[in-house]
Amino acid sequence: MRFILLCAFALVFTIQTTAQNEHEFVSIQEKVTGKRVELFAVNTNDIAYDIFLKVDAVGYRRSSARPIIKNIPAHSKVRMITLVKLVNTEPSYKYTLVVNEVSFDLAMQKDDTAFNFKIDASLKSKTVTLFTKDNCLLCNQTKDVLANNKINYTEFNIDQDSTYLVSLIKEFKANNIKSKTQAPVLKIEDSLYTNIKTQKQLMETLQEHYK
Numbered sequence: 001m002r003f004i005l006l007c008a009f010a011l012v013f014t015i016q017t018t019a020q021n022e023h024e025f026v027s028i029q030e031k032v033t034g035k036r037v038e039l040f041a042v043n044t045n046d047i048a049y050d051i052f053l054k055v056d057a058v059g060y061r062r063s064s065a066r067p068i069i070k071n072i073p074a075h076s077k078v079r080m081i082t083l084v085k086l087v088n089t090e091p092s093y094k095y096t097l098v099v100n101e102v103s104f105d106l107a108m109q110k111d112d113t114a115f116n117f118k119i120d121a122s123l124k125s126k127t128v129t130l131f132t133k134d135n136c137l138l139c140n141q142t143k144d145v146l147a148n149n150k151i152n153y154t155e156f157n158i159d160q161d162s163t164y165l166v167s168l169i170k171e172f173k174a175n176n177i178k179s180k181t182q183a184p185v186l187k188i189e190d191s192l193y194t195n196i197k198t199q200k201q202l203m204e205t206l207q208e209h210y211k
Contacts, residue, residue, distance in 0.1 A: 023099045026051060026072060028080070035085040039095070043072040048144055052098040053080050059091030060084060071140035073147045079160050126189050128153035131168050133183040134160070141199050142184045145206070158183065 025045035031038040037060070041051055053068045061084040072078050085091045128146065130153050132139035146153050156164035168185060171177075175192045186193040186205065193205050 023097070025049070026097070026099045028053070028095060028097055029077070037083040037085065037091075037093075039080045039083070040077050041070065041072050041080050041097075042077045043074060046074050048073045048147060050100040050140075052096075052100070054096040055081055055083075055093055056095070057083055057091070057093035059086050059089035060093065061086055069135060071143055073143050078155070079157065082160070127187075129187040130155045131164065131183055131185040131187075132157050136183050138196070138199065138202070139184045142186070142196070142202055145199075145202060149206075 025043060026049050027042050029040045029042050031040065039053075039055065041053065043049055049072050051070060051072055053070075055068075068080050070078060070080065083091075083093065128151055130139075130142060130146070132143075132155055134157065143153075143155065156167065158165040158168055171185070171187065171192055172194075177192070177194055182194065184196055184202075186196065188209050191209060193209075196202050196205060
């Protein structure tokens with residue numbers, strides 16, 4: 001599945017690449033904390049982008065041997081990778097960034113990404129937490145559906161930070177759910193939704209909660 005996804009992105013980026021390593025609205029920002037170097041993708045535009053990031057690092061304990069493909073919602077900052085410096089070495093890294101302006105294929109541009117009823121403004125202020133994983137197509141679709149309907153949310157990527165996985169496991173225990181490292185998982189107020197396996201189930205879940 002990952003191989004197919006990479007091939008598909010390679011084809012799309014070959015045809016529709018906007019920029020490589022520099023873009024008008026999408027950039028890579030670095031945050032250094034001690035020996036840790038975190039790379040974030042920052043999107044300052046009003047639309048989402050799919051990005052392809054390949055990091056080649058020397059002198060770090062962890063580097064990205066495989067490309068990272070993620071959807072970056074409008075006006076957001078998403079952590080892409082964390083590198084840890086090795087002792088007694090001169091660390092360095094370089095990256096290749098490719099930005100694709102089409103965040104969905106044409107099939108995803110239909111009306112099924114928007115609710116077919118009006119959402120009251122007070123409902124949009126509800127606390128929404130989204131647990132995601134790397135290379136999760138449905139996770140990216142969920143973020144775009146939330147963004148398209150102007151529902152604010154906080155994302156926790158359990159592949160990027162183990163503390164988020166611990167938080168998710170605690171949520172499972174609190175709701176008497178057998179622990180799984182699945183994604184996406186939605187928490188709206190005190191309601192936890194774990195059985196989201198298709199976009200249709202996602203829309204049904206949101207419609208049920210917000211109606």
